[in-house]
Amino acid sequence: MAKVSFREQVLRVREDAIVSSVNRLLAEKGFEAMTVDEVAADVGIAKASLYKHFPSKELLAAAAMVKVLERALAFLETTAKASPELPPVDRLKAVVRWCLEVQLAGEMPSLPSQNSALRTTLMGHTPYLDRLMTVSETLGEWIVAAQAAGDVDATLPAEVVLYTLFARACDPVLGVLKAGGQYTDEQVIDLLVRTCFGGLAAR
Amino acid sequence: MAKVSFREQVLRVREDAIVSSVNRLLAEKGFEAMTVDEVAADVGIAKASLYKHFPSKELLAAAAMVKVLERALAFLETTAKASPELPPVDRLKAVVRWCLEVQLAGEMPSLPSQNSALRTTLMGHTPYLDRLMTVSETLGEWIVAAQAAGDVDATLPAEVVLYTLFARACDPVLGVLKAGGQYTDEQVIDLLVRTCFGGLAAR
DNA sequence: GTCTATATGTGGATAGAC
């Protein structure tokens, strides 16, 4: 039994390596531009072996998306437990900040565009949908609480706030500012958090 | 001579039709997902004919991007001349609003991602760069003026404001809210202009 | 399960007749 368990563990490690590569390539080039050959080369295994683990390119990407959502969920739980007294709006800011850090690290895949093959798969992929729903529900509660506390504009539908947060997680402005090279990573993140919550207008 | 001029005019009209199709498909599916076959089918001509007008898929897309920038430039000029007394910040809001309307109409191509084949072409395509620079300079002046007037946060680098405006022009939140179907087009635009300038935080 | 080698489909681009 120990032998079988060991093999399974090796497999899990390999699949983790695969998913990590996919995650990075997905963030770097997007789903359409990423090729399965690249993934195989990056992981260092043959393409056919990839298909033994994941039956299609879409499901390969879906596994990476699931992993990102799980990292997000872990962060949400940690934040909730580590600082239960933190005002909801500050939790939301921490989430945005975390997303931007992940994006800076090249590990945040961009949102699948409305009519992509990936999106179709994801919309029928329960593991993805479940985690997406959990993330949305948790954030939704924080948003409502932040509105009740008077820290987030209560005249904005909570749904709009949620979608805005999701969009800011992959904001292309980060890449442009980073490429400009005249700000540190921390400054870029600060600027984006400010424009997200404070807007462009003067207070 | 009249005959030649007529032919040239017919060609121009056809090229306009091509560029319009490309523009729409570009907005709908993005550069990578758009195929030249689709474009040809949409215009109603053979693919080989397309290549007589534009030597590559990239330059085909570039022509569409140039056209969008020219529409934007025309809007900027109209706005400047029609209401010279309008506060700069309101001009900026009008620009965002216009971009969102164009996006709602399915005519706003999304920003080319950092490492796309299209981006490489655009960065060496003078007609595109010239117009992009003109748009940026005009908006830059308005931004500085709006900051001087105390209407736009003067502690934000003007450059950051500019990039943010560009990003909001293609904000994916619009598509999601529109797809949700519980807001009118005007409500969606109002919400996005509000979150862009006012931010998520309460005032 | 991993490999090499290949099947199959598709997209960008072109040849050549009209």
Next chain:
DNA sequence: GTCTATCCACATATAGAC
């Protein structure tokens, strides 16, 4: 300039030996 027919590169996916 427009068409039909085709080339060629490349990407997803699979066959079959080990």
